[in-house]
Amino acid sequence: MAQGYGGFRSIRGFGVGKIGTAGTTIIVITVMAIAASSFYSLLTTVYLTLLTIPVLALTVVPFGGSRRTAIQHLVWELRSLQGNANNTDSYSSDVLSEVPGGxxxxxxxxxxxxxxxxxxxxxxxxxxxxxxxxxxxxxxxxxxxxxxxxxxxxxxxxxxxxxxxxxxxxxxxxxxxxxxxxxxxxxGGVNQRDYILDRIVPDAPEITTRIMRSIAASSRSSxxxxxxxxxxxxxxxxxxxxxxxxxxxxxxxxxxxxxxxxxxxxxxxxxxxxxxxxxxxxxxxxxxxxxxxxxxxxxxxxxxxxxxxxxxxxxxxxxxxxxxxxxxxxxxxxxxxxxxxxxxxxxxxxxxxxxxxxxxxxxxxxxxxxxTAAEAAEIVEKEITGGTLRKIFNSKTKKDETQRDHDDRVRARRAAQEESLGAxxxxxxxxxxxxxxxxxxxxxxxxxxxxxxxxxxxxxxxxxxxxxxxxxxxxxxxxxxxxxxxxxxxxxxxx
Missing domain, CATH: 3.40.462 (Vanillyl-alcohol Oxidase; Chain A, domain 3)
Incomplete structure (x- = not known):
């Protein structure tokens, strides 16, 4: 039976869900700032909450296959439109050219x-x-x-x-x-056909010549x-x-x-x-x-x-x-x-x-x-710490840990173990x-x-x-x- 392999895992840090480490840090700091403002003015807290929710949604939460935020998607589209307008994604090297291509x-x-x-x-x-x-x-x-x-x-x-x-x-x-x-x-059998036909000698028997030519013709599709x-x-x-x-x-x-x-x-x-x-x-x-x-x-x-x-x-x-x-x-x-x-x-x-x-x-x-070996040891330890923090977060918020998060923590510990053994x-x-x-x-x-x-x-x-x-x-x-x-x-x- 063929041996199985695994160990594929993206670096997540201590980010929650699809939000990365930087985004999670921004959200935590923002929540703490809003909570601190409640000691001074409840009206200010309400205004800050109404303001930060859409801002964070646009700048921190990624979506789509490229995992970009809404602002990053907008910047990407604007840069792409600018490039198309200036024809920066086109190239021409005609015989007559005003600017030499070098x-x-x-x-x-x-x-x-x-x-x-x-x-x-x-x-x-x-x-x-x-x-x-x-x-x-x-x-x-x-x-x-x-x-x-x-x-x-x-x-x-x-x-x-x-x-x-x-x-x-x-x-x-x-x-x-x-x-x-x-x-x-x-x-299309070009190389093989030429190789075979070039090696047919002129005085070869007719039957062998026909066989070799039919083999060369039949190999074109395979x-x-x-x-x-x-x-x-x-x-x-x-x-x-x-x-x-x-x-x-x-x-x-x-x-x-x-x-x-x-x-x-x-x-x-x-x-x-x-x-x-x-x-x-x-x-x-x-x-x-x-x-x-x-x-x-x-x-x-x-x-x-x-x-x-x-x-x-x-x-x-x-x-x-x-x-x-x-x-x-x-x-x-x-x-x-x-x-x-x-x-x-x-x-x-x-x-x-x-x-x-x-x-x-x-x-x-x-x-x-x-x-590098030094970077690898540091990364796997951070990934284990990140998984532990997510588990603590789920426990404090009385949220059940998903099977995906559980498997991710297991893979992170397995990666650390394999790295310690020389992987x-x-x-x-x-x-x-x-x-x-x-x-x-x-x-x-x-x-x-x-x-x-x-x-x-x-x-x-x-x-x-x-x-x-x-x-x-x-x-x-x-x-x-x-x-x-x-x-x-x-x-x-x-x-």
Missing amino acids: DHLPGILAPLKPLTVDDGLGGKQCLIWNRRTGILSAVLRVSPVGITLADEADANAWVQAYGAWLADLGYRPMISSVVFTVESSPT TADVSTLVTINFDPSKARPEPKTLLEGASEVVRWLPGIESALAAAGATVTGRATTPFLIRRIRAAFDPAIRMFLADGEMEEDELLQWRDAGPIRTDSNRKTDVYKHDSGYSVSWVLQETPNGVIRQDILLPLVSPGKYYRRFSMVYRPF GLGQFTMYLTTTVRNEETLPAACADVEERFGNAKLRFRRARGAQEATFAASLGLGIDPTSGLSRTPATRWLG
Whole structure:
């Protein structure tokens, strides 16, 4: 029987219900202030009560899938309307342009800059430098073994090795986050058909030629292209000693990669190579222009010196706010963001519906941000204290504790116990993007994605008003909106 896993729990602090720690603190202080005013004037207390109730409802109580307050929803809508009015979510790189586009990619990808460095193995690799956050990202091309046909004992061993590696990240403060990106697209048998037909010799028997050609033709509807990348985001500002130049930072990143590659191999994901600059250019370009994906095979033009970073970007993009569809060159994309994880026990194949190939192109990206060992111990203790305070609050207000609150306290204590035994603690999120070339097939592609994450017992929400940013975040190139898109010069490496 497959082993079960759990432990997914959002950090709640001592907030009551869906109200976070800050909101609960504001409410408690407000109630105490109103109670204190009753000693001076009952009329003042009534006025303060009538005034604070709607203010708190608008500024403190969150609602909706995004868990924003009414004021935050209003600010989001106003900023989105302003962006649409100024066309800040559109991009054009025509042949004739009044403002030169330079080497920047559109939107939140603009701060990214590729660095070609020696990989220490006699070859070259690409590091991506985010000039707004100071993060250096190394992209590894991996080939997961897969657990569908694997022995159960081997699958459990891989998962345990993966958990041990995640726990070890708590002692590696330089690693800011890890991104796992899986792309799957139907190829129509192009690569396989060409591979077979190119190997049919002219003097082969006619019967064997017919058999091989029929096999190549029949494989068109049953082949897919699946690729997996692991992006390691390094924060050189947390290295000791801190690198003072790009050369020192790149050298420090390259020094860390062999150990990471060994850990991934133990977890069942063999590293087949480190991504080069031409490879990333072609991959990003194919994401924006799916019509050319079939012509950008991995083995072709690997050392093409004519490729430049500007070639990775699209020619034209546009985001439709009404339909939440991101248009880019020959593609139409829709993206989703993780909303809620399952509460119960899960199996190691929970993500299989999201990463397995289907009829439409799909990109799945999971971002994991580890807490340091010191932070993890402090967080789990605070979560236990928060659960105890909520239980005391329910007792004082003569309110029965809900089963959800009880289970949450149990999970918090279990997390503290596992952390004391050496388990890691971190935050993660997921992005899903589907892309089609014909806009008429987009509803079917969206329905396919929604059915898949339903089968995976995961809840996603459509990235309303943020399709362009979510599309960029799902590429796995060091862009992580959950940790901020920029930093101040005082906290940014090389700021």
